[in-house]
Amino acid sequence: MLLKRFSVFLLSISIAGTLSAQETKVQGPDGNLSVSFSINEGRLFYSLKNRGETVLENSPLGLYTNEGDFVDSLSLVDSEMDKVEKTYEQDRIKTSKVTYKANVLRLTVENGQKNKLSVVFQVSDHDVAFRYELPVWGERRSAVVLREETGYRFPENTTAFLSNMMTPMTAFARTAPSYESGYIADAPLAKAKSKYGFVFPGLFRIGNTGWALLSETGVSSLYCASHLSEISTEGVFHVAYPDMAQNNGFGSTGAAVSLPAVTPWRTITVGNDLQPIVETTIPFDVVEPLYEASQQYKFGKSTWSWIVWQDQSMNWKDQVTYIDLASDLGYPYILVDAFWDENLGKEKLEELVQYAKSKNVDIFLWYNSNGAFNDAPQGPRNKMNTSIVRKSEMKWLQRIGVKGLKVDFLGGDKQETMRLYEDILSDANDHGLMVIFHGATLPRGWERMYPNYVGSEAVIASEMLIFSQHARDNEAFYATLHPFIRNTVGSMEFGGVLLNKYLHKENKDRNKRLTTDAFQLATAVLFQNPVQPFALTPNNLSDVPSFEIDFMRNVPTTWDETRFIAGYPGKYAVLARRHGEKWYLAGVNAEDTPQKIKLHVGMLGGGLQSMISDKSDGTTYQSNLKIDKRGEVEVTIQPKGGIVIF
Known part of the structure; x- marks a missing residue:
């Protein structure tokens, strides 16, 4: 520096x-x-x-x-x-x-x-x-x-x-x-x-x-x-x-x-x-690192069973299935969520870590922050709230090869809670562990202050799409706000890209998704977080077009540059992000009518070749990109639809 x-x-x-x-x-x-x-x-x-x-x-x-x-x-x-x-x-x-x-x-x-x-x-x-x-x-x-x-x-x-x-x-x-x-x-x-x-x-x-x-x-x-x-x-x-x-x-x-x-x-x-x-x-x-990274941390994509398959998936068979899914997609991580302590236990968890390693996949592990200031029953509980127990737990995690934690249910902004955030981060760094916070406050410069911090939820995230009709009704509206508000000041662990038509394991009859596949793919670019668990399910490998899965195999989670292209909060949003030499442009539309936009993309270089977008009937398709001599391309983003250009 x-x-x-x-x-x-x-x-x-x-x-x-x-x-x-x-x-x-x-x-x-x-x-x-x-x-x-x-x-x-x-x-x-x-x-x-x-x-x-x-x-x-x-x-x-x-x-x-x-x-x-x-x-x-x-x-x-x-x-x-x-x-x-x-x-x-x-x-x-x-x-x-x-x-x-x-x-x-x-x-x-x-x-x-x-x-x-x-x-x-x-x-x-x-x-x-x-x-x-x-x-x-x-x-x-x-x-x-x-x-x-x-x-x-x-x-x-x-x-x-x-x-x-x-x-x-x-x-x-x-x-x-x-x-x-x-x-x-x-x-x-x-x-x-x-x-x-x-x-x-x-x-x-x-x-x-x-x-x-x-x-x-x-x-x-x-x-x-x-x-x-x-x-x-x-x-x-x-x-x-x-x-x-x-x-x-x-x-x-x-x-x-x-x-x-x-x-x-x-x-x-x-x-x-x-x-x-x-x-x-x-x-x-205006902030500086508070300590040095104990090692070079690796960022990337993750699968997780809980988001669609829920608590019932916290068993050996389903976790192996999602490890295999991560391996098939080339994702470096799987997030093993709540109740693993009861349903798997530490001995089987160690076996699961070793199986994942055999598939070139590493594990993030869920923890309840503690039980002293809420009633959340999910375990493991009371492992993160005291220094002695926390360090002992992290020492074990380091020994068996876990790479990161997702710590949930922190619920407050008091200085006492800020100490807990920092204590978890500092101890985790000592044991080579990255940390995601869930059910948590807004990150405030933490990506720079804490080198093993890799994101927070602090948003109406993908789980609410499972639980709430209101969230499903307003998914597009919120998605067009986040790039201008929440996500512009800090990493946002959203856990999205839901390609099931119905948001549960059986993928039929209830919790119908109201946005298009192109919309979902666009959020992989619009929503920035260095370690992002995506909500793909094993059936998506065969029940969605192969070009969608190919896009999700290749889209990065870290970026070298971000540019505003077009949009208005609550109506539509179009951003471009660069990873290395490659640009990705993504847009979503929350309006009830199609959004026709002339995008100036010439300044992004000549690497943009393909576009994924929607037809008026909601069908998602891929096409070759045609940019005119002025470096412009005209696109139509359908209602609750999206585009990705890459």
Whole structure:
């Protein structure tokens, strides 16, 4: 990694004062993004413009701590500007090589008790990241951050695309919140009401002038995760900390910190169109690895029986069948899901690992996170929640050759839960194990922070298509939101590509799939996760066209570049991703009418040759691609249908 910092002294105020008579400003390198600051009646505010158009009106900043508040009676004591530039490589996100340049403004304020606090803004061409820095306060070297005043005030003509925070200790076995709610889409701000607020990320359309995506990154064991409050009567979304009821009421809602300390980064991605939203790397730009990988981890595709064949498949015969399926497809992994401890046991599991190895397949193994803060009965339970038991279990997993874990039912954003995430990841790395989290919170820069982290669910994923008619009815709608919201800030373990016409083992009569095969294939590209369990079943090898299986044999799960091509959240989405020298373009349509689009693909090079798409009757077919001299191709994406071009 190349890291350069240039310190450019812009402004230093050595005496306490206010910004009421002046405005401090920081712009991005290209001058388009501009953040301005002011202190009005002792309170600190910021505003944001893009190309002169307002993105955020005066929005509040500040913290409440047990050592004093940094909200009222503030005065400015120092202000200075820096620049940051770095390049880095990352093998598990949407782009493998990244260059990040930003201008940095550090504002230091003082409260009525003469304690200081700094707020640091980094502004790049399309992204704003900011956080608070807490110094040592006299003899105080520890503190608790109780809550934030931080807020976002959008112009009145803004509409919102938001997913509500689930009610704590509800849903299956009291495992909520698990970031598995639906969305309001293009809703007026006045309708952004939810008692428990909204999860990060949140997408906003600002009239006809542009888009903004709000999120956070850099959350580790040293802090709690946060979310957006419902809109206030003053028209402000605030950063909100976890509800006390989460995790069965155990753990505090704020963050205990050792001074000096920093908060996680709050991020704002801005664009005139959706390209910066889809292509942003800001969740990873402002964080660094917390430890080194104990080995080089191998990513790729996986089969898993549970998604379609369910709990009954957790037996030797069915797991061997799915190992054979993975081997036939050339997939490096099988995910062995819940209840393996009861139905197979450790001795037979060791035999299964050896059988898989004989087929050049490795195993990911499911675990319940613990039983202390939910009622989930699935086992193994109480193996991940304490250090002594966890390390012993992981030592055994390493010895028998398991390659990764899927840890489920974490259900909360408190600092106590963030510690559990980090402890699992750190111990797993010591034993050469990758980790997927399920029934879990949004990942916040974790692909870069934790080298053995390989994805989280945190979405209405494929299992809900099995369980819920509502999810099946809205599958296409949600699929056209995820590339612009959830999946753009972090890996998304969706577990999809369901090619059964009916979503159960018998593949008839019930749980009818409402999207086409081409739609399903497209999600293999649209949804990014470095280790992705796909929902293919053994019967698909003979009951779907061979070109569909060939596509699923070859489609990668890691990408070197991602580009926005076309789309509108909730209506349709078209993205292109590159693996090595080969591009894959995928699109889906949630509308009730066909979507005719002229795609500009010339910039992707001459390697695109084939297209899989749908006829009006829902039949999926493959054809040769015809690109005109201008590098354009006209396609039609059928309702609840899709295309893949490769």
